[in-house]
Amino acid sequence: MTSKILIAGFGGQGILFAGKVLAYKGLVEGKQLSWLPSYGPEMRGGTANCNVIISDEPVGSPIVDDPNVLIVMNLPSLDKYEKAAEKGAKIFVDSTLISRKVEREDVDVYYIPATKMAQDAGIPTLANMIILGKVIKETGVVSFEGMEDALKKVVSARKANLIDVNLKAIKAGYDFE
Amino acid sequence: MSEKVLMKGNEAIAEAAIRAGCRHYFGYPITPQTELAAYMAKRMPKIGGCFLQAESEIAAINMVYGVASTGLRVMTSSSSPGVSLKQEGISYIAGADLPALIVNVQRGGPGLGGIQPSQSDYFQATKGGGHGDYHLIVLAPSSVQEMADLTAKCFELADKYRMPTMLLADGTMGQMMEPVLLPEESGVTVEKPWALTGTKMQREHNIVNSLYLKPEELEKTNFDRYEKYSIIEKNEVMYEEYMMEDAEVCVVAFGIAARVSKNAVVEARKQGIKAGLLRPITLWPFPSEAVKKAAEHCKAFVSVELSMGQMIEDIKLASECKCPVELCNRAGGMIPSPEQVLASIKNVAGGNE
Numbered sequence: 001m002t003s004k005i006l007i008a009g010f011g012g013q014g015i016l017f018a019g020k021v022l023a024y025k026g027l028v029e030g031k032q033l034s035w036l037p038s039y040g041p042e043m044r045g046g047t048a049n050c051n052v053i054i055s056d057e058p059v060g061s062p063i064v065d066d067p068n069v070l071i072v073m074n075l076p077s078l079d080k081y082e083k084a085a086e087k088g089a090k091i092f093v094d095s096t097l098i099s100r101k102v103e104r105e106d107v108d109v110y111y112i113p114a115t116k117m118a119q120d121a122g123i124p125t126l127a128n129m130i131i132l133g134k135v136i137k138e139t140g141v142v143s144f145e146g147m148e149d150a151l152k153k154v155v156s157a158r159k160a161n162l163i164d165v166n167l168k169a170i171k172a173g174y175d176f177e
Numbered sequence: 178m179s180e181k182v183l184m185k186g187n188e189a190i191a192e193a194a195i196r197a198g199c200r201h202y203f204g205y206p207i208t209p210q211t212e213l214a215a216y217m218a219k220r221m222p223k224i225g226g227c228f229l230q231a232e233s234e235i236a237a238i239n240m241v242y243g244v245a246s247t248g249l250r251v252m253t254s255s256s257s258p259g260v261s262l263k264q265e266g267i268s269y270i271a272g273a274d275l276p277a278l279i280v281n282v283q284r285g286g287p288g289l290g291g292i293q294p295s296q297s298d299y300f301q302a303t304k305g306g307g308h309g310d311y312h313l314i315v316l317a318p319s320s321v322q323e324m325a326d327l328t329a330k331c332f333e334l335a336d337k338y339r340m341p342t343m344l345l346a347d348g349t350m351g352q353m354m355e356p357v358l359l360p361e362e363s364g365v366t367v368e369k370p371w372a373l374t375g376t377k378m379q380r381e382h383n384i385v386n387s388l389y390l391k392p393e394e395l396e397k398t399n400f401d402r403y404e405k406y407s408i409i410e411k412n413e414v415m416y417e418e419y420m421m422e423d424a425e426v427c428v429v430a431f432g433i434a435a436r437v438s439k440n441a442v443v444e445a446r447k448q449g450i451k452a453g454l455l456r457p458i459t460l461w462p463f464p465s466e467a468v469k470k471a472a473e474h475c476k477a478f479v480s481v482e483l484s485m486g487q488m489i490e491d492i493k494l495a496s497e498c499k500c501p502v503e504l505c506n507r508a509g510g511m512i513p514s515p516e517q518v519l520a521s522i523k524n525v526a527g528g529n530e
Contacts, residue, residue: 020183020354027183027356035183035354039209040292060440061433062353065514153183 001056003141004064008049008081009073009094014128017154018071019050021132021166025142025150026054034062047076054141069139071131073097073114092135094127110138112176118169126169133173144174181356186324186346189357190280191216193325194252197332198364199278200226201251203240205233207259208292209348210282214254234259238266238279245275245341246385248372250332250365254280256348257298258289260306267341268307272387274371274402276335278328279313280344282351283483285510293510294348294433297484302345303461303491310399312406314342314413315460317431321355327458329360336367338409345460347483349433349512406462415458416467420446424453426526427471429492430481431457433512438481441518445526452522460488465495472496477525481505481518501525 005022009015016037023035036051051064070085071092072078078098085091089107096115112134114127136144147170151163184192191213194202202217214230221228231237237253244251255263260281270277281302285295302315314334316327324346331342373383389395420442421427430438435456445452455471457464468491471478477500480489486504493502505521507513 023354024183027181033356036349037352039348039352059355060443061437061515062349062355063437063512063514 003052003054003069003139004067004086005052005054005069005071005141006049006064006067006081006084007052007071007073008047008077011046011048013048013073014125015048015073016050018128018132019052020154021129021150022052022054022142024153025147028146028149028153029142031055031142032058034059036062047074049077069135069141071135073127073131075100078102090139092131092138094131096127110134112173114173117172117176121169121172123165123169126166129166129169130173130176133170134176135173136170137174144170179359181358183354184321184357185212185352185354186318186321187212187282187351188216189321189325189359190254190328190344190346191220193328193360194250194278194332195220195224195226196360196362197250197329198362199250199252199332200224201241201244201249202227203229203231203237203244203251203253204255205231205237205259207256209284209294209351210254210256210280212351213280213282234262235266238263238270241277241279242266242270242273242275245270245277246273246373248365248369248374250276250278250336252278252280254282256282256284257286257295260298260301264301264307267313268305268309268311269387270341271307271311271313272309272398273385274339275341275385276332276339277341278331278335278344279341280328280346283345283347285508291510292348294350294512295483295508295510296347296432296434297487297508298345299460299482299484299487302343303463311402312461314338314340314409314462315345316342316415317345317458317460318350319432319435319456321350321353321357323458324350325357325360329363333363334413336365336369338405339371340405345432347432348510410462413459414462414464414466416464417456417458418467419454419456421453421455421471423451424471424474425451425476426453426479426522427468427475427477428452428454428479428481428518428522429457429468429488430454431460431488434481434483437513437515438518440515441522444515444519445522450522450526452526457488463491463495465491468492468495469497472499476500478502479505479518479521479525481513481521483512484508
């Protein structure tokens with residue numbers, strides 16, 4: 001199985017970080033993977049996206065043109081990538097920030113009010129982890145078990161105190177129905 | 178045995194260089210290779226090495242020239258416009274027969290261009306780049322693992338042949354993260370009796386120089402150097418073949434273009450087209466023999482490049498025009514899609530009814 005994941009949103013939402021968490025979890029699980037960020041004159045509030053491929057086989061091109069897992073955290077990203085998603089793709093939408101519905105009917109869509117859930121829980125910067133929890137639940141691209149090991153690798157030692165709250169956010173998304 | 182870690186290509190180069198015994202890095206920041214310099218800035222002071230951000234690229238390459246003359250492993254890195262600035266110094270290093278590593282994480286050009294990935298410095302890298310007759314050994318990684326492995330290889334080859342080497346990557350390779358098994362620690366293994374290490378009043382002075390005012394002498398240095406080059410062309414060619422045994426269409430691509438092309442070759446095979454991939458790892462020396470061999474059983478080549486078509490000239494030369502070579506390209510920071518490569522494969526395969 002090859003998961004071609006595209007995560008997109010505003011700069012500052014932790015788009016690249018969410019991709020990194022997936023990549024490190026894939027690494028811990030011994031999978032083949034690549035992580036490719038959009039780079040350039042990016043800034044907080046601008047657009048950011050990140051391509052992650054996790055596979056049982058060696059990764060060819062690291063570029064995701066036609067995701068089978070699409071995670072969008074703002075409207076411009078949904079507008080831009082909705083058409084690109086593969087037929088049968090799973091699309092994850094932050095329904096707090098995106099009020100419209102996905103128009104395509106040949107994909108599976110999951111609406112999660114991640115930003116609102118994060119605000120309500122007092123962790124306003126962790127909407128990315130909440131939506132990631134849902135992604136892990138619905139796609140099985142990596143397993144939820146052992147998430148802490150991956151977080152330990154991504155979160156720098158200086159910020160180790162944030163591992164628990166990240167884990168909690170992922171769990172909240174994972175349990176969201 | 179150490180375990181795999183997740184690293185950006187730029188960081189993998191830096192760590193591999195340190196493990197290869199490089200303790201001197203001189204550079205000037207430029208996107209998309211900045212993580213390399215940043216990594217060096219962080220690590221070098223902790224291991225007794227020297228990280229120096231020079232006042233310009235020209236200063237940086239001349240600092241490399243200086244340290245190289247002492248026989249120590251030394252490197253610089255930049256991206257396309259910065260590497261253009263370094264060309265004078267690179268020519269001097271080649272003219273003085275010194276080992277050094279220059280990394281180019283290419284971006285779109287010409288001019289200041291853009292900051293997205295490109296392969297349009299192929300000519301500059303493989304044909305000399307600066308003034309005078311010379312070559313660099315040029316290695317082209319196509320994974321983060323190779324960013325690390327080929328960095329170590331570059332240092333080894335530079336020492337072995339006493340000449341500058343270049344690692345030619347691109348913005349994608351520099352920015353992407355993949356699992357990487359970092360190479361073991363290594364270091365200089367060859368004698369360097371020519372190095373400027375101080376005579377201690379016990380030997381004659383060594384002289385490192387690229388100025389020869391007597392044309393007879395200068396000619397001899399050129400002849401000698403090209404004799405060395407012919408040995409390298411014979412012994413150091415590296416390439417990878419994928420599905421080439423029975424291929425009718427040979428896709429030639431390096432770096433990120435090879436990654437994209439591999440997807441296209443897999444898809445072509447699914448559709449019953451006998452396509453294969455020939456991936457040069459050394460761009461100089463170019464795998465001419467492998468291309469020539471492919472020309473005997475293939476009916477066409479597709480050169481996939483992030484440029485207006487530069488490597489295609491080497492493919493045409495090597496294949497001696499035995500079969501057509503089609504260019505499949507994007508430029509200016511754009512990357513061909515696997516679909517575009519597949520369309521080119523179908524086009525030359527002639528099965529496009």
